[in-house]
Amino acid sequence: MDEIAKTVTDPETGVSVFERAKDHQLISTTNVDARQKILKQNNLKLYAMGSGSDYSSFIQHAGIPSLNLGFGGEGSGGEYHSIYDDYYDFTKFKDPGFHYEVALAETAGHAVLRMANADVLPFDFTHLYKTINGYADELTALLKNERKSTEIQNELVRAGDYKIGEDPTKKLLPPSIKPEVPYLDFAPLENALANLRKRADSLKNVWEEKVKSNTVDNNFNQSLYRAEQQLLSKDGLPRRPWYKHSIYAPGFYTGYGVKTMPGIREAIEQRNFDEAQKQIDVDAKTIEDLAEYLKTIESK
Numbered sequence: 051m052d053e054i055a056k057t058v059t060d061p062e063t064g065v066s067v068f069e070r071a072k073d074h075q076l077i078s079t080t081n082v083d084a085r086q087k088i089l090k091q092n093n094l095k096l097y098a099m100g101s102g103s104d105y106s107s108f109i110q111h112a113g114i115p116s117l118n119l120g121f122g123g124e125g126s127g128g129e130y131h132s133i134y135d136d137y138y139d140f141t142k143f144k145d146p147g148f149h150y151e152v153a154l155a156e157t158a159g160h161a162v163l164r165m166a167n168a169d170v171l172p173f174d175f176t177h178l179y180k181t182i183n184g185y186a187d188e189l190t191a192l193l194k195n196e197r198k199s200t201e202i203q204n205e206l207v208r209a210g211d212y213k214i215g216e217d218p219t220k221k222l223l224p225p226s227i228k229p230e231v232p233y234l235d236f237a238p239l240e241n242a243l244a245n246l247r248k249r250a251d252s253l254k255n256v257w258e259e260k261v262k263s264n265t266v267d268n269n270f271n272q273s274l275y276r277a278e279q280q281l282l283s284k285d286g287l288p289r290r291p292w293y294k295h296s297i298y299a300p301g302f303y304t305g306y307g308v309k310t311m312p313g314i315r316e317a318i319e320q321r322n323f324d325e326a327q328k329q330i331d332v333d334a335k336t337i338e339d340l341a342e343y344l345k346t347i348e349s350k
Contacts, residue, residue, distance in 0.1 A: 182297060
């Protein structure tokens with residue numbers, strides 16, 4: 051997708067769609083650190099998928115690698131699913147001349163052709179390791195922030211700051227004291243990620259050697275695209291077993307919006323720390339399963 055984004059031309063500006071998207075991100079954020087990070091970004095970043103489209107059944111239930119392609123970024127318009135969402139609106143305001151329809155067809159077409167004609171599937175699991183490891187870092191930061199926030203709020207309640215600071219005529223009750231946030235054991239997850247990193251690096255070397263020696267067969271390719279299924283948990287997510295992917299799911303309370311490592315993340319957000327610890331073990335197992343699966347591919 052990175053190569054495709056750099057070869058497809060943006061209809062309005064004449065530059066690649068990668069360059070157009072990058073510059074749009076640069077001018078859309080005012081955060082200095084974010085801008086510096088975008089400036090250094092030389093590759094297309096793929097974002098996690100939530101729901102709201104046909105891909106949900108493939109990736110989140112069956113564990114089939116999926117992509118959701120589209121152009122956007124200039125505002126949704128607000129007319130979606132209304133009486134104004136019609137052909138005139140699209141041809142007058144959305145895409146006059148259907149230029150972006152052609153660009154999207156070109157993007158999707160290139161992706162399909164490259165995957166279909168590839169001697170070896172371009173799956174690099176070192177990128178997956180880095181992505182999941184980043185999600186794990188977010189979870190530890192989320193737990194730390196929840197603990198600090200709880201400590202501060204409880205301190206304010208005990209000191210009577212809510213009673214003093216609130217409008218006395220409203221007669222609002224102060225918040226209740228929250229239970230302290232425990233320390234969770236992330237060691238199983240960290241160990242599983244360390245193993246995944248080792249196996250992903252090793253498989254990448256095997257992948258490169260097979261490409262050089264032209265010894266890739268159909269069995270090797272099938273093993274690559276079936277690897278995603280190792281990230282499915284047998285029982286699915288708590289209270290919604292249909293969603294089986296341990297890394298991606300739409301949020302329970304966010305509609306289409308994605309939650310990464312949702313079993314752990316949503317348990318922390320809902321302050322269900324016993325469940326969070328159990329989900330750490332669940333996610334660690336699926337990641338460990340993937341790591342061991344990658345090891346078996348090396349011999350094929």
